[in-house]
Amino acid sequence: MGTVRCEFTKNLTSEETIYHSKISTIGTGSVGIACAISILLKGLSDELAFVDADEGKMKGETVDLQHGSSFIKMPYIVCSIDYHVTANSNLVIMTAVVHPGKGETCFDVVKRNVSIFKLMISNITWFSPQCKMIVVSNPVDILTYVSWKLMNIAGIPLKDLNSDIGTDKDPDDWENVHREVITCGCEMIKMKGYTNWAVCLSVADLTGNILKNLRRVHTVSTITKGLYEINEEVFVSVPCILGGNGIANHIKIKLTPEEESRTSFKVI
Numbered sequence: 231m232g233t234v235r236c237e238f239t240k241n242l243t244s245e246e247t248i249y250h251s252k253i254s255t256i257g258t259g260s261v262g263i264a265c266a267i268s269i270l271l272k273g274l275s276d277e278l279a280f281v282d283a284d285e286g287k288m289k290g291e292t293v294d295l296q297h298g299s300s301f302i303k304m305p306y307i308v309c310s311i312d313y314h315v316t317a318n319s320n321l322v323i324m325t326a327v328v329h330p331g332k333g334e335t336c337f338d339v340v341k342r343n344v345s346i347f348k349l350m351i352s353n354i355t356w357f358s359p360q361c362k363m364i365v366v367s368n369p370v371d372i373l374t375y376v377s378w379k380l381m382n383i384a385g386i387p388l389k390d391l392n393s394d395i396g397t398d399k400d401p402d403d404w405e406n407v408h409r410e411v412i413t414c415g416c417e418m419i420k421m422k423g424y425t426n427w428a429v430c431l432s433v434a435d436l437t438g439n440i441l442k443n444l445r446r447v448h449t450v451s452t453i454t455k456g457l458y459e460i461n462e463e464v465f466v467s468v469p470c471i472l473g474g475n476g477i478a479n480h481i482k483i484k485l486t487p488e489e490e491s492r493t494s495f496k497v498i
């Protein structure tokens with residue numbers, strides 16, 4: 231008498247599974263798990279791997295997801311504190327972060343996060359030298375600003391309808407939108423302690439563009455040395471063409487002298 235499996239089916243082909251779009255998420259906190267769910271619900275991955283330093287939490291999240299895997303039609307969800315589990319990923323999403331300990335200054339925490347980041351990068355590239363990476367961990371970039379003259383609805387520039395848009399003279403006070411973009415993250419953190427859904431749904435959108443090589447335009451934070459008179463290696467959110475090779479092109483926006491002056495800053 232053979233195993234139940236042998237009695238139940240007759241095997242015709244190799245059982246070895248070939249995966250086509252493996253995604254790994256480093257960090258299984260509120261952002262890592264929301265990214266995973268957003269990606270799974272879009273059916274973008276056929277293998278998902280998690281790495282986190284907190285083994286108990288990581289295993290708990292993984293088993294919880296595995297229990298629901300029949301509803302998302304993606305059975306292969308694995309985890310480990312060791313990066314070998316990420317081997318041959320097409321895409322790796324970095325969400326790991328450490329928070330300030332008692333008496334730690336902001337600079338202490340930044341230093342610790344930089345060391346973690348370096349370790350993550352070396353491990354990820356060792357096991358998946360060809361992968362693309364999306365970094366969600368903060369600080370993502372040091373500067374976000376709106377370029378009003380390019381804002382349009384159905385191709386009609388809002389600046390043509392209201393030449394004072396975004397200025398002190400604007401009767402509609404559109405500058406308030408700019409202020410809200412800058413402050414809404416902090417407001418949400420005051421309300422729920424963290425933010426995750428909007429950013430992770432956006433990460434899933436970027437993931438689809440990369441895995442399907444859609445070459446769509448997204449505003450993402452990228453190195454901008456040489457653009458807009460920026461002479462240092464700083465990351466700034468600018469519109470980019472995103473495809474299978476990651477960021478393929480910057481879109482060169484024509485800035486007014488006033489907008490360009492906002493890009494001049496000192497790197498400390």
Ligand SMILES: NC(=O)c1ccc[n+]([C@@H]2O[C@H](COP(=O)([O-])OP(=O)(O)OC[C@H]3O[C@@H](n4cnc5c(N)ncnc54)[C@H](O)[C@@H]3O)[C@@H](O)[C@H]2O)c1
Nearest residue numbers: 257258259260261282283284325326327366367368425429
């Ligand atoms: N870009 C955005 O718009 C945006 C939005 C929300 C959050 N974030 C950022 O995303 C990051 C994650 O946020 P979160 O709410 O998920 O935090 P979290 O504290 O819930 O999760 C972080 C996870 O990282 C893990 N971790 C810590 N050190 C690690 C290491 N060395 N190796 C592997 N895992 C490690 C922790 O165990 C934890 O599970 C933060 O930097 C946050 O500021 C960015």
